[in-house]
Amino acid sequence: MRGRGHRGQGGGRRHRSRRRRIRLLEPVLLLKLLEGPAHGYSLIEEVAAYGLGDVQPSALYRSLRVMEERGLIQSTWDEEDTQGPPRRMYSISPKGEQMLGGWAEELEEAKAHIDRLLDGYRGS
Numbered sequence: 001m002r003g004r005g006h007r008g009q010g011g012g013r014r015h016r017s018r019r020r021r022i023r024l025l026e027p028v029l030l031l032k033l034l035e036g037p038a039h040g041y042s043l044i045e046e047v048a049a050y051g052l053g054d055v056q057p058s059a060l061y062r063s064l065r066v067m068e069e070r071g072l073i074q075s076t077w078d079e080e081d082t083q084g085p086p087r088r089m090y091s092i093s094p095k096g097e098q099m100l101g102g103w104a105e106e107l108e109e110a111k112a113h114i115d116r117l118l119d120g121y122r123g124s
Contacts, residue, residue, distance in 0.1 A: 024052060025063050026072070027107075030100040033073060033092040040064060040088060064090060072096035 028050045032043055040061055047055050067073045073096050078089040092100070 024050070025055065025060070026067060027100060027103040028052060029060075029063060029067065030072065030092055030096050030103075033090055034097065034100060037089050037091040039078065040090065043090070064088075067096070070095075072099055 025047065028047050029043060032038060032046050038046075040057070043064075044055060044057055044060050047060070064073065064075070068075055068090075071093055073090050074093050075088045075090045077086045079086045
């Protein structure tokens with residue numbers, strides 16, 4: 001299969017990495033909002049700590065908008081901040097907490113499979 005690139009050979013690796021980051025953005029945002037309400041700008045700074053790299057503000061705000069439409073988060077205008085115009089303050093909803101719990105269970109299961117695979121690899 002010439003020209004297609006095997007997964008382990010770097011063919012399309014950058015594209016897959018970007019998709020993986022996008023898929024992980026929602027659970028990371030929910031986790032950060034579980035810690036407490038936050039403005040979008042502060043969330044941009046915090047998601048990099050989870051290995052998501054530089055998330056573009058447009059991608060983050062688009063994700064927040066979609067998550068709000070799905071009922072995972074809610075937002076209000078923070079008008080108490082006297083420096084500049086009002087900003088949106090995001091918080092997790094009960095539905096978002098349930099979704100995060102489901103993702104945590106799935107990640108635990110995936111981690112167990114990955115650990116078995118790596119143990120097998122190291123043992124060979």
